[in-house]
Amino acid sequence: MNASTVHASTATTDVPTQRREITADTVASSRRRRATRRRAVMAVLGALIVVCFAITLMVGQTFYPPADVIGVILGHDVAGATFTVGRLRLPRAVLAVLVGLCFGIGGVTFQTMLRNPLASPDIIGISSGASAAAAFAIVTLSLGEAQVSAFAIVAGLVVALVVYGLSFKSGVVGTRLILIGIGIAAMLDSVTAYVLSQAAEWDLQEATRWLTGSLNGSNWAQVVPVLVALAVLGPVLVGQSRNLSMGQLGDDTASALGVRVERSRIVVIIAAVGLIAFATAATGPIAFVAFLAGPIASRIVGPGGSLLIPSALVGALLVLVADFCGQFAFDTRFPVGVVTGVLGAPYLIYLIVRTNRAGGSL
Amino acid sequence: MTTDHTLSIENLTLGYADRTVIDGLDLLVPAGKVTAIVGANACGKSTLLRSMSRLLAPRTGRVVLDGRDVHRMPAKQLARTLGLLPQSPIAPEGITVADLVGRGRHPHQGILSRWSREDDIAVAEALEATETAALAERSVDELSGGQRQRVWIAMALAQQTDLLLLDEPTTFLDVSHQIEVLDLLTDLNSTRGTTIVMVLHDLNLAARYSDHLVALSAGRVHAQGSPAEVLTEEVVRTVFGLDSRVILDPTSGKPLMLPIGRHHMTELSAL
Numbered sequence: 077m078n079a080s081t082v083h084a085s086t087a088t089t090d091v092p093t094q095r096r097e098i099t100a101d102t103v104a105s106s107r108r109r110r111a112t113r114r115r116a117v118m119a120v121l122g123a124l125i126v127v128c129f130a131i132t133l134m135v136g137q138t139f140y141p142p143a144d145v146i147g148v149i150l151g152h153d154v155a156g157a158t159f160t161v162g163r164l165r166l167p168r169a170v171l172a173v174l175v176g177l178c179f180g181i182g183g184v185t186f187q188t189m190l191r192n193p194l195a196s197p198d199i200i201g202i203s204s205g206a207s208a209a210a211a212f213a214i215v216t217l218s219l220g221e222a223q224v225s226a227f228a229i230v231a232g233l234v235v236a237l238v239v240y241g242l243s244f245k246s247g248v249v250g251t252r253l254i255l256i257g258i259g260i261a262a263m264l265d266s267v268t269a270y271v272l273s274q275a276a277e278w279d280l281q282e283a284t285r286w287l288t289g290s291l292n293g294s295n296w297a298q299v300v301p302v303l304v305a306l307a308v309l310g311p312v313l314v315g316q317s318r319n320l321s322m323g324q325l326g327d328d329t330a331s332a333l334g335v336r337v338e339r340s341r342i343v344v345i346i347a348a349v350g351l352i353a354f355a356t357a358a359t360g361p362i363a364f365v366a367f368l369a370g371p372i373a374s375r376i377v378g379p380g381g382s383l384l385i386p387s388a389l390v391g392a393l394l395v396l397v398a399d400f401c402g403q404f405a406f407d408t409r410f411p412v413g414v415v416t417g418v419l420g421a422p423y424l425i426y427l428i429v430r431t432n433r434a435g436g437s438l
Numbered sequence: 439m440t441t442d443h444t445l446s447i448e449n450l451t452l453g454y455a456d457r458t459v460i461d462g463l464d465l466l467v468p469a470g471k472v473t474a475i476v477g478a479n480a481c482g483k484s485t486l487l488r489s490m491s492r493l494l495a496p497r498t499g500r501v502v503l504d505g506r507d508v509h510r511m512p513a514k515q516l517a518r519t520l521g522l523l524p525q526s527p528i529a530p531e532g533i534t535v536a537d538l539v540g541r542g543r544h545p546h547q548g549i550l551s552r553w554s555r556e557d558d559i560a561v562a563e564a565l566e567a568t569e570t571a572a573l574a575e576r577s578v579d580e581l582s583g584g585q586r587q588r589v590w591i592a593m594a595l596a597q598q599t600d601l602l603l604l605d606e607p608t609t610f611l612d613v614s615h616q617i618e619v620l621d622l623l624t625d626l627n628s629t630r631g632t633t634i635v636m637v638l639h640d641l642n643l644a645a646r647y648s649d650h651l652v653a654l655s656a657g658r659v660h661a662q663g664s665p666a667e668v669l670t671e672e673v674v675r676t677v678f679g680l681d682s683r684v685i686l687d688p689t690s691g692k693p694l695m696l697p698i699g700r701h702h703m704t705e706l707s708a709l
């Protein structure tokens with residue numbers, strides 16, 4: 077406290093007060109402009125989510141007007157709509173938003189922490205680990221929702237630890253971590269495929285769910301654990317957003333600026349893996365949502381400022397829109413993960429091409 | 439002026455895995471002065487600096503700031519007194535100069551506290567002092583090496599610490615930018631009384647720009663004192679294994695080291 081006041085007065089000797097004030101005004105106005113843009117982006121994304129959410133409730137094989145939909149939400153008995161909207165569309169749309177938020181925020185957290193857009197949990201094996209564990213718990217062990225989530229989280233954390241540990245060689249280098257993660261992801265995906273092939277009642281629905289992610293058959297029992305995870309772990313991550321931004325300057329600089337880098341990293345990893353794992357346990361690893369949400373949010377928000385909440389909103393919007401397209405835009409119904417996979421793959425190729433051109437460092 | 443901080447190193451041993459880099463080192467950093475640390479490659483200069491700002495825990499011994507072990511101080515409290523500019527800091531893609539310099543305010547902000555006028559003024563001062571105010575809205579990626587280094591120093595200035603440690607602040611800069619950065623640090627020391635400790639590669643620049651020169655060798659302080667006392671032919675021979683002539687620099691009045699190699703020597707140097 078004292079140090080800064082002393083400085084404020086001594087500094088007038090080297091910088092004229094008036095010029096300093098003008099520069100301070102410029103600094104303040106550019107900071108406010110960035111903050112305003114970020115808030116505007118979040119408001120627009122939020123509004124789009126509400127609109128898309130409403131559309132998915134109304135539109136389908138049968139159209140229900142807003143009055144019917146609102147009636148169902150308020151608990152009234154509306155002929156036909158109570159079942160279609162209340163039992164099918166509403167839990168599906170709610171789950172889409174919740175897992176989208178989880179994937180979006182979990183993905184951008186890893187991308188920011190590891191300073192690399194390829195380092196998202198669905199690329200480096202964390203989602204695959206959670207998915208393999210969830211498939212094993214459900215298909216082979218026939219466990220309930222809570223145990224499945226626990227299985228998925230433990231597997232996600234173990235994979236995160238293994239990938240981190242294997243890539244640790246006098247400090248973790250992003251590229252090595254990503255390559256090891258991709259390898260581990262491939263191994264875990266084959267575990268999922270094996271588990272599914274051994275299942276007594278093996279059907280295509282379950283298979284697509286655990287391999288690419290699907291919202292088919294969503295129900296309220298799946299919604300609850302994801303909602304609780306988001307309510308508990310979401311604020312933890314948002315509370316770490318400043319430390320995450322400081323970490324972008326490198327461990328040494330962040331540490332010199334008073335961030336407890338190691339402690340913050342542990343909290344962030346546990347919270348982000350937890351969100352990814354809970355969401356994966358509910359819907360499977362919806363392809364590329366975690367990977368895409370951060371870079372899209374970063375494009376629209378612009379540099380500076382935390383991307384956590386904008387990315388979460390982008391994730392929710394992606395899942396909602398992709399699921400709606402998967403259901404109604406084509407002759408065949410596709411699970412949501414197929415649609416997001418089609419969106420994500422070109423971006424992945426673009427990133428890899430850019431990496432090659434830049435000579436290996438992203 | 440708050441220059442009455444004491445920073446001292448007591449019997450410090452540092453290392454990575456099974457390698458000992460610094461071995462039982464003692465050092466008292468003179469308050470309100472510019473100290474330069476020199477030494478051969480891999481002699482532990484950067485390691486020492488990292489430990490002084492708590493990035494590396496000591497095996498034995500301690501780093502003491504105002505009577506307190508820095509490794510036991512609250513992180514933000516330490517960061518309000520002692521700043522460090524690492525050798526190759528990372529700028530996030532697309533970040534603007536003003537935003538990057540603003541990150542230096544982190545130790546002054548609480549978990550919930552918003553930006554204050556005081557923060558904006560601190561950033562403005564740092565931009566003005568480093569003559570980077572005109573670049574405030576530019577993206578750091580677009581800047582030249584010299585401009586970028588000044589921006590990083592501005593970030594460290596925005597931190598408003600009374601002590602500032604810098605690891606090779608002139609690497610990758612051409613000679614005019616090296617002088618520009620060292621002049622800036624000298625200004626900072628003389629106008630604000632900031633205690634500066636810097637690791638430098640270039641012996642002659644270290645001698646010219648420091649009040650106190652420390653030569654490290656084999657993990658210990660080989661010689662320390664005024665540049666005239668430390669930069670001698672004998673010290674250069676022991677610390678760097680190099681024969682040299684040391685003359686008086688006519689432009690600065692400080693010692694100037696001229697290395698003696700196997701080629702391009704006049705008869706005079708053979709004496």
